[in-house]
Amino acid sequence: MTAEYRLILLRHGESEWNAKNLFTGWVDVNLTPKGEAEAVRGGELLRERDLLPDVVHTSVQKRAIRTAQLALEAADRHWIPVRRSWRLNERHYGALQGKDKAATLAEFGEEQFMLWRRSYDVPPPPLPVDDEYSQFHDARYAELPIELRPQTECLKDVVARMLPYWYDAIVPDVRLGRTVLIAAHGNSLRALVKHLDGISDEEIAGLNIPTGIPLLYTLDADLRPTVRGGEYLDPAAAAEAIEAVKNQGKK
Numbered sequence: 001m002t003a004e005y006r007l008i009l010l011r012h013g014e015s016e017w018n019a020k021n022l023f024t025g026w027v028d029v030n031l032t033p034k035g036e037a038e039a040v041r042g043g044e045l046l047r048e049r050d051l052l053p054d055v056v057h058t059s060v061q062k063r064a065i066r067t068a069q070l071a072l073e074a075a076d077r078h079w080i081p082v083r084r085s086w087r088l089n090e091r092h093y094g095a096l097q098g099k100d101k102a103a104t105l106a107e108f109g110e111e112q113f114m115l116w117r118r119s120y121d122v123p124p125p126p127l128p129v130d131d132e133y134s135q136f137h138d139a140r141y142a143e144l145p146i147e148l149r150p151q152t153e154c155l156k157d158v159v160a161r162m163l164p165y166w167y168d169a170i171v172p173d174v175r176l177g178r179t180v181l182i183a184a185h186g187n188s189l190r191a192l193v194k195h196l197d198g199i200s201d202e203e204i205a206g207l208n209i210p211t212g213i214p215l216l217y218t219l220d221a222d223l224r225p226t227v228r229g230g231e232y233l234d235p236a237a238a239a240e241a242i243e244a245v246k247n248q249g250k251k
């Protein structure tokens with residue numbers, strides 16, 4: 001019989017900087033009340049579908065951590081083991097961190113804006129380590145060798161730093177037959193989806209992940225998705241929210 005494993009991806013709920021339309025990256029902003037409600041709804045969807053996580057993996061950023069906590073509370077799974085890694089953090093947005101998306105689009109034009117936002121291998125300019133929006137000296141990265149602390153990243157960089165965690169920390173949980181919840185970010189989840197679905201470097205530009213809606217992947221014995229793209233637990237809300245993410249900056 002073919003083994004089937006369950007993996008649930010959850011982008012954090014709306015953050016304060018999502019609401020303000022600012023590039024965020026590694027800046028540690030909180031959830032808005034709407035984002036908190038999205039996280040709770042995400043947990044309710046898990047409970048309704050009997051997809052109760054056995055273990056949760058999060059980034060070290062509070063919008064993902066709090067989303068996981070709120071979702072697990074709503075699913076009555078407060079008690080499950082938690083693991084966190086900087087490798088699940090949002091893409092470091094370099095010098096764009098703290099900048100308004102619409103103003104950046106107006107200043108640099110659509111081509112450059114989309115290159116920075118969605119190209120696979122073009123990072124934004126680096127963020128100086130002493131910039132007000134730099135996290136280079138943040139306590140949570142104190143044990144991270146300085147050569148691993150990014151000052152900017154493209155999606156290709158995120159794939160490279162995320163995959164070791166996937167293979168070494170998440171896959172062993174999946175292989176044990178646990179229902180694994182990953183609470184992370186738009187671009188760290190795009191990196192994982194690219195890997196799982198075998199999406200090309202070009203095609204990945206068109207993939208957007210909405211906040212707060214669980215995305216279920218069922219994986220076969222070789223950890224390949226049985227359904228390419230997985231299944232959003234609220235497909236109608238996901239479709240609408242994906243359009244909104246795609247058009248950020250254009251309003």
Ligand SMILES: O=C(O)[C@H](O)COP(=O)(O)O
Nearest residue numbers: 022023024025090117186
């Ligand atoms: O870091 C950010 O600004 C967002 O979380 C992701 O933004 P993006 O959809 O513009 O890449």
